[in-house]
Amino acid sequence: MISHVMAKAHAGDLWITIQTHPNIVDIAVLLDLAGIIITEDKQIDPATIEKAQSEQVPILTTAKTTFTTAGELFRQGLPGVDEG
Amino acid sequence: MEERRQLTRVEELTYEVKIEQVMTTDVLTVTPETMMSEAKELLRNRRISGMPVVEKGRLAGVISTEDIITTLELGKDVAVREKIGHPVRTCFADEPLAQAIRRFDMYGYGRYPVVNRRGRLVDIITQGDIIHGLLRALEADYHEEETLKHEASYLLEHVDSERTRLFLSYRVRARDFVHAGDAARQIKRALVRLGAHPQAVRRMAIATFEAETNIIIHSNGGRIAVLIQPSAIRVRATDTGPGIPDVDLAMQPGFSTAPDWVREMGFGSGMGLANIRRCASTMHLASIPGRKTCLEYTVIPEKSIALREQLTRSQNDFTRNRRPIIANGKDRPAQIDEPG
Structure with missing residues (x-):
């Protein structure tokens, strides 16, 4: 949920989510996130892409699930927010 | 409509920095009675290309290596007085640098005597002085910016007022x-x-x-x-x-x-x-x-x-x-x- 991201994310973090509405870009801007990964090849709202372009927030997509995406990044040596 | 040109920070600084802030101190001068051969030695020893000529505290002219060369061509030593016929263009110490830059652009001399408002010579300014002065001012600017960045908070503190809201x-x-x-x-x-x-x-x-x-x-x-x-x-x-x-x-x-x-x-x-x-x-x-x-x-x-x-x-x-x-x-x- 969005408030949990607000509470946990640090500046420079990468956010993996299944959410696609334009507000995810606001979150990324407010928290200075490095970018957003949208999983399961979910159709992204055109308004979200437009906002991401104007706010310069990179959005990456993947066909994999959120769990697998996080797992792969973790295996590559990227720690999660819990690792601090 | 004429497009307005963007003013650079350096241009802005040429209006903020005054001539007296960049000029060389300890200026070497000669009198009208000094012989050209003597002036030549002074220029050579100091590795400079010109000197103001001062008579009883007042600026009488400027002498440059060019004047020395024309004297040498004549084949006889003369007093500096003989070589300073033209009127001297000067800058005021309290003028902005932009004023001196304009003079360099217009007349092309290598140096200008700097006088105070009472007409007394205080110094001399060269294009090198201007470049050094601007670089120092830019460095000071940059340093100030860096210092601000590392302060705990300077929220609205660049605004001077008794009560800022x-x-x-x-x-x-x-x-x-x-x-x-x-x-x-x-x-x-x-x-x-x-x-x-x-x-x-x-x-x-x-x-x-x-x-x-x-x-x-x-x-x-x-x-x-x-x-x-x-x-x-x-x-x-x-x-x-x-x-x-x-x-x-x-x-x-x-x-x-x-x-x-x-x-x-x-x-x-x-x-x-x-x-x-x-x-x-x-x-x-x-x-x-x-x-x-x-x-x-x-x-x-x-x-x-x-x-x-x-x-x-x-x-x-x-x-x-x-x-x-x-x-x-x-x-x-x-x-x-x-x-x-």
Whole structure:
């Protein structure tokens, strides 16, 4: 949920989510996130892409699930927010 | 219409820096009675290309290597007086550098004597002096900027006034999720530009986003007002609508009254007010059920923590009967971690 991201994310973090509405870009801007990964090849709202372009927030997509995406990044040596 | 040219910082500096700030001190002079052969030795020993000629404290002319060469061509030594027939162009010490640059452009001499307003020679200025002077000024500029960047907070402190306050106001519409976060984002940007510390900016961004989405989700619309002062950033988020029947219950993390469709969008987790409390230095929430809600919170830049108690006492009438909620119940506001 969005408030949990607000509470946990640090500046420079990468956010993996299944959410696609334009507000995810606001979150990324407010928290200075490095970018957003949208999983399961979910159709992204055109308004979200437009906002991401104007706010310069990179959005990456993947066909994999959120769990697998996080797992792969973790295996590559990227720690999660819990690792601090 | 003529296009207006962008003024560079260097050009700006040529108006800020005065000639007397860049000129060479300890200027070497000769008198009209000095022989050219002697002047030649002085120029050679000092490795300079010209000298002012002074007679009884007053500037009589300038002598340059060019004059020496023409004298040598004549094959006989003469006094400096013979070579300074032309009128001397000078600069005033208190003029801006731009004035000297204009003279160099117009007349092409290698140096100009600098005189004070009483006509007495004080120094000489060369193009090298101008370049060195501008570089020093740019360096000072850069150093000042660097120092500001590393200070704890310099929110609005570049503005000189006895009492500096900036008021921002944003309308928030009910159920307008398309614009959710706009106010928070604009406030964040304003704070960055005004020089707030990154920690204060981050705390304000999170708290304001939560306050903004609360108005969008639960109310019939409202307003977010921000009062920015060097010592503190105060926010008042007001709305009309159903209000909050039990403020203490609403404050509990995880408690939510958001409908399912809002939760499906990722909002309404019941963590909003908890997030605000965590980020704010002080927080007050008051509501008249069935009518309106008023949330006030303050973010105090790290170095202004001493002001917190005073602020807590001076909360407005609307929330006067409420117990103040202090972040973490401790003296310091919650620290939001930044990655190492």
